[in-house]
Amino acid sequence: MGSSMTHPRVTKAIFPVGGLGTRFLPATKAIPKEMLPVLDKPLIQYAVEEALASGIEEIIFVTGKGKTAIEDHFDRAFELETLLARSNPKALAALKKLQLPPGSVAYVRQQEPLGLGHAIWCARHLVRDEPFAVLLADDFILSERPPLAQLLEQHAQFGGHWATVMSVPPSDTSRYGILDIASQDGAIIKVKGLVEKPLPEKAPSTTAIVGRYILSPTIFPHLEAKISSTPTGEIQITDAIAASFATDPFYGLVFEGDRFDCGTLPGMFEATVAAARLRADLAGSLFTQDGMSVRNSFTR
Numbered sequence: 001m002g003s004s005m006t007h008p009r010v011t012k013a014i015f016p017v018g019g020l021g022t023r024f025l026p027a028t029k030a031i032p033k034e035m036l037p038v039l040d041k042p043l044i045q046y047a048v049e050e051a052l053a054s055g056i057e058e059i060i061f062v063t064g065k066g067k068t069a070i071e072d073h074f075d076r077a078f079e080l081e082t083l084l085a086r087s088n089p090k091a092l093a094a095l096k097k098l099q100l101p102p103g104s105v106a107y108v109r110q111q112e113p114l115g116l117g118h119a120i121w122c123a124r125h126l127v128r129d130e131p132f133a134v135l136l137a138d139d140f141i142l143s144e145r146p147p148l149a150q151l152l153e154q155h156a157q158f159g160g161h162w163a164t165v166m167s168v169p170p171s172d173t174s175r176y177g178i179l180d181i182a183s184q185d186g187a188i189i190k191v192k193g194l195v196e197k198p199l200p201e202k203a204p205s206t207t208a209i210v211g212r213y214i215l216s217p218t219i220f221p222h223l224e225a226k227i228s229s230t231p232t233g234e235i236q237i238t239d240a241i242a243a244s245f246a247t248d249p250f251y252g253l254v255f256e257g258d259r260f261d262c263g264t265l266p267g268m269f270e271a272t273v274a275a276a277r278l279r280a281d282l283a284g285s286l287f288t289q290d291g292m293s294v295r296n297s298f299t300r
């Protein structure tokens with residue numbers, strides 16, 4: 001493993017939110033996919049709350065066309081606040097939790113959807129020379145400790161690049177960045193190679209990257225190189241991380257928690273059910289010991 005000195009504290013997090021969300025049409029025709037809710041909270045809010053709970057102080061959204069609802073969501077809403085102050089103090093308190101300190105949120109626009117690597121590169125002038133976190137709101141994780149906090153703890157000790165990882169069925173490797181594993185020590189995996197979305201027969205393992213990363217700023221020149229050598233087509237963060245192996249070690253952390261792929265409809269549904277089970281106000285009325293007790297008198 002790398003050195004055990006303490007590495008700089010990570011205070012900035014990038015949230016790439018430029019994707020189109022075509023899988024959820026028509027729901028995402030006029031609202032960003034990151035604003036789709038699991039129960040009563042948008043996906044992006046879960047991710048931002050996770051970052052804040054993990055000690056992140058600066059939020060950087062990499063947005064695209066049609067994403068202004070995200071800006072409004074994290075802004076004050078004076079009319080609504082005034083109304084709720086009179087009629088619904090509980091709802092007002094929930095709304096106030098969303099107020100981030102002035103100046104702690106920045107938006108940078110990715111003009112073209114050129115992939116996750118390109119989105120991260122678009123935030124380079126805001127990140128500058130500090131290690132930073134990346135959170136993909138589509139990867140919805142229920143856990144006792146925020147997965148980002150689990151990663152940050154390891155990063156503080158060992159430095160380098162980090163990502164949360166999990167085991168996936170062999171048939172699913174073509175949906176993820178897949179690790180070529182050098183060695184494993186408990187939950188920590190030292191990585192020697194990475195392949196973005198390989199077919200099962202080409203996959204070096206079935207251990208996949210899930211959307212939480214801590215990256216060193218040394219990644220930016222590698223992204224820059226990929227961007228200048230690939231004028232069209234997607235720029236993968238996975239390729240840039242792999243290109244930096246000579247100077248930056250990369251570790252995967254098998255995190256504690258349940259992850260749901262909220263970039264797909266089944267994942268979104270599962271996440272909603274799992275989150276409802278954890279909510280005292282819903283669990284009692286929706287679930288029996290044997291399963292769901294949702295009434296359904298409409299059958300085909």
Ligand code: G1P
Nearest residue numbers: 116139175176177209210211238
């Ligand atoms: C991205 C990354 C991939 C990673 C995945 C996690 O893919 O490119 O390496 O495994 O997120 O969700 P996307 O799902 O954006 O296609």
